[in-house]
Amino acid sequence: MSRDVTLVGYAVLAMAAVGLAVAARRRASGTFGDALTYAMRYRPARFAVLAGWLWLGWHLFVRVHWH
């Protein structure tokens, strides 16, 4: 898997997310926020999301080599 293939994969996923968000608003079906809100009614999911967000912040702002 080359760099280009990896980047194309991320781009396709991003476009799919945008397309899904637009379609959800037009059809008045669940947005990503709705899905997240539903999942976070459950304590394990809520804990996982919030802990994962803290880890992401640590990963992006602490565990990194700035140039």
Added chain:
Amino acid sequence: MQHDGAAGKRPAHRSWEARVAADPGGRGRAARLAACLVGAGVAAYAWWAVALAPFSWGATAAVVLAGAAAMAVGAWERRPGRSAGGGAPAGIATWAVLTATAGAWQLAAYLQHPRADHPTISSLTNEVLDSHLARAAAFIVWIAAARALARR
């Protein structure tokens, strides 16, 4: 396992934005001023926090404490009744599949080397967040998202 019903009995706490909208008079001005001061404080904190030495305990404490504080504020503002029952929203399975696919793609890139040929999301964001200003802006967005997540 669902939440117990305790969340539904808590008094409603409103965000600063809601208080300002509900009271355009003197108290609204005071709330606006307070919001501006808090915003300036958060911006100053972000500017300071992202300048700390990477991999240091000080940077870890600055980031984790800020995120935890934002989540505490979000949880305090959380609207009662959000944990009540109800069916899954339409389309949740599609979002779950897309999230799982993105996670698998990221994991596949993470497990391969060299990183330049197999970039992860974080290696790509590191390139974007190279400047102090971009890192501080991203830190503010991260804090705001932490508060928004905890309000759900």
